[in-house]
Amino acid sequence: MLSLLHVLPLLTSLALASPIQLPHLLVTRQDIQTPINSSLPNVTIFATGGTIASQGASNTQTTGYQVGLGVQQLVDAVPEILNISNVAGYQISNVGSGSINSTISLTLAHMINAELAKDDVSGVIVTHGTDTLEETAFFLSSTVNSPKPVICVGAMRPATALSADGPLNLFQAVTLAASPAGRDRSTMIVLNDRIGSAFYTTKNNANTLDTFFSTEAGQLGVFINQVPFFFFAPAEPVGRIVFDVDSVSDLAQVDIIYSHQDMDPALFNASVAAGAEGIVVAGVGAGGTSSKAALAMEELYNATGIPIVASHRSSDGFVPSGEDDVTIASGFYNPQKSRILLQLALTVGYDEAAIREAFAKSYPMP
Structure with a gap:
């Protein structure tokens, strides 16, 4: 078996190409701890890059750093991890999270579902850049069907920085992935x-x-002396849908259009002309747009029937359903999560009625 340290340079160069093509035969599993300790739980890390895998030129540099550390190097920086679990790793990509795309996301979903189906695996971890971490995490929440924990973890400071946060974040992620409390x-x-x-x-x-928290729903828990403490018993998020993507190799194109004063209504037609099968509007207030933009959306919908989801550009909020037959209310989903939900719904063949129902499940009304 090839070591990740041997294939990492090739994976990195391929991952930086556009579009990204992942050589699946080279995404090689590595048992980082040898020999395996049969008394410890087994955890698998899927590494994708990001700040947690980055280095700067000095220990005070916290911008402009370079991605490049592999999964083996991440674990080597926190050897204490091997005292609490047997760790195996896959290097899926090594890029900033702005370059994560549907190929990487689907590869993660396919491989994580397969890994969690193994009886001897307690949980998995995805190391990821923070800029789009919430998108990948939501995508996995919507495509991985297992009671075992899936933990997405990153860092806000590169590995070389003073008080780098990545090592402790990774240690805590492994602790949670190995814990029955995470199920x-x-x-x-x-x-x-x-x-x-x-x-x-x-x-x-x-x-x-x-930076990572939910202002409305709150946190599930915290770490106290590196032990996970949960505020609530396990519960399913209201409206969560898990899509079967085992046979999916590509996702529907969905674009986000940002609403603002004097926004150009031509953006809607331009998006469809560029291949969009659905549109999400990051609307002002509770999903609003200018009157010109609203007219452009209505004309586009009447001509094409393309699903248009109205979300909110504010950091939090709720877009209610109304008498508007043109747009689909996002409910509590922000634009980036609305995009993923719409992508998955279109990919598996939902019609408009099913798409509306999928979004409405997050805010059931009496």
């Missing part, structure tokens, strides 16, 4: 001592350590 909670996000639901958690600050 039946779907995909979770672990950063800065907090445990959040992938269904609700979002990145709230571009720079600070204290």
Whole structure:
């Protein structure tokens, strides 16, 4: 078996190409701990890159750093992990999270579903850049069907920085993935001592350590002296849908259009002309747009029947359903999570009525 350290340079160069083509035969499993300790739980890490796998030129550099550390190097930096679990790893990509695409997301879903189906695997971890971590986490929450924990983890400071947060975040993620307390909670996000639901958690600050949380639903739990403590018993997020993507090799194209003063209505037609099969509007207020944009959406919908989801550009909020037959209310889903839900619904063949129902499940009304 080839070591990840041998295939990492090839994987990195391929992952940086556009579009990304993943050589599945080279995404090689590596048992990082040898020999395996039969008394410890087994955890698998899927590494994708991001700040947690980055290095700067000095220990004070916290911007402009370079991605490049592999999964073996991440674990080597926290050898204490091997005292609490047997760790295996896959290097899926090594890119900033802005370059994560549907090929990588689907590869993760396929491989994680297969890994969690193994009786001897307690849970899995995805190391990821923070900029789009919430999108991958929500995608996995919507495509991985297992009671075992899936933990998405990243860092806000590169591995070379003073007080780098990645090592402790990774240690806590492994602790949670190996813990029975993590079961039946779907995909979770672990950063800065907090445990959040992938269904609700979002990145709230571009720079600070204290950035991942859910302002409305709250946190699932916290780490106290590196032990996970949950505030609630395991519960399913209201409206969560798990899509079967085992046979899916590509996702429907869905674009997000940002609403603002004097927005150009031509963007809607341009999006469809570029191949979009669905559109999400990051609307002002509770999903609103200008009157010109609303007219453009109505004309586009009448001509094509393309699903248009109205979400909110504010960090939190709720878009209610109304008498508008043109748009689909996003409910509590923000634009980026609305996009993923619409992508998956279109990919598996939902019609408009089923899409409306999928979004409405997150806010059942009496």
